[in-house]
Amino acid sequence: MQNKNIRHLIMLPYALWIILFVIAPILLVVYYSFFDIHGNFSLTNYKNFFTATYLQMIVNSFWYAFLITVISLLVAYPTAYILTRTKHKQLWLLLIIVPSWINLLLKAYAFIGIFGTHGAANQFLEWIGIGSRQLLFTDFSFVFVAVYIFIPFMILPIFNALDKLNPSLLYAASDLGASKWTTFRRVIFPLTLDGVKSGCQVVFIPALSLFMLTRLIAGNRVITLGTAIEQQFLVTQNWGMGATIAVFLIISMVGFMALTSIRRRGV
């Protein structure tokens, strides 16, 4: 009995945290989504949400989040693989993670300077003879900066999965006559799939609701659901509509989590 009480006491801060900062806000978001701009209970927001503008926006958001995730994965997997083969792998890993300690806004402003008409990137293009072109406020710069920001989060779980891989499995594969490619395809990749999945989750979900970068780097030429939420809450002050978009985002994130959920196979 005594023991049980203590356990409850220890659980308390955690339970409080979950109730106050996870469950209550989600309930509030769902609650607000049922009120129109005049504070009347209605389904108008959901009706408005399924119109051409927002459907287009959903497609845009998913497309860019998909691009960002795939490119991050393509860059991160080989990087993580090479990292596990280096001598001072912890040091290299640290060097890759350090930039993520810098404030996002600061990095975005730095990129405005780098990608500007007279910025470093264009000077380089000029120097190698390609000639300067518009980089800032294009799809390219948006995806590039987003990938740059998210890449540490993709590398970390993949690195961990690769690092935990038992080398004797690789020896076994080569003893049994598997080529390097077959070893990768049939042994390494399936065993690190969990790392890839959690990396994709950590990148795809925030990428779906990016909003500062859409203005600073893409100059509002890319509009995602995150931008719309920001505008509904801060400018229009139509909290109901903002909450409705947020509900949709929450549902799609849960869906994405379920799709990529890590199922433990019997070991």
Add this chain to the structure above:
Amino acid sequence: MKALNRSFLWILLISIILLIVINRMNAAQGFSGDNTLTVYNWGDYIDQDVIKQFEAETGITVIYETFDSNEAMMTKIEQGGTTYDIAVPSEYTVEKMAEEDLLYEIDHDKIPNLQYIDRRFLNLPFDEGNRYSIPYFWGTVGIIFNPDLLPEGMEITGWHDLWNPRLENQILLVDGAREIMGMGLNTLGYSLNDTDPEHLYEALDYLEELTPNIRAIVGDENKMLMANNEAAIAVGWSGDAADIMGENEAMDYVVPEEGSNLWFDNFVIPKTAENIEGAHEFINFMLDPEVAAQNTEYVSYATPNKEALNYMPEEMVNDERFYPDAALTDKLEVYENLGKENLAFYNELFLQFKMYRK
């Protein structure tokens, strides 16, 4: 179930403790009482020396806090827990705040210096009889341009010039629904307070034709981007223009001939005020012609204080770009509070405009 009940009790208890602590803290910091005055203003929007003069003259200690949008300021006052004695909202926000009963009436007898304010800027539709607000600065929305980057022989006189195909990819717009929809409406000859959906859709179609010329839709970054020669043209507020021109003499600003927005930032006394007497003293002090002149030289927006102009450098006062004459200001319109529904409609259309791709 029992555990759930207990956790609710805990939450209640913690909330009560927090409430008591906040009350204590406010009292301890002297946030109430006669000897302080809390001023809530836009960032970098007053000459700090003027505040020091006021403190020396009256013995009142000024606590100065800043905000960066009307909406944020209004939300903070609405939610209470603050003791702002003075705030400086723009005209449409004055109207909204008055409607929601967030403002004290201003006693004109306590502000004799009101006589120095230009009659043009008093008794405007957003606050008839200036019951709740006294104008602080005013300005316009217009076109900031860099003549060196414009195509050969091109001149900018109005909104219609922006649609010139030679300006491909050269225009920065400010990220504001009222400003940009207003630009579309004005160019078509409608009022920027128009709420007729047909006119608004027409404006949207017309704005979408501008898309190839738009480089980006940004906020305060436009100052930095113009300084870096990132674009030839930016649509923005006269105050931003003054800043940009202060950095680079070559830049120029024009108030479009088709008409545009005339805006005012105003002193108000929010219901959160605790030193109402001091708030009146502060407003009266700020309207003193010499003080207003000094403050205007620092802030570089346009002052509504007619008498103050006599104390200011001539080239500043005679600059038609920032002190347009009555013939032009008569053509300009002040934003009316269109109500939540119309504002939401403006924003919805603006969102559609932003989503439109070349």
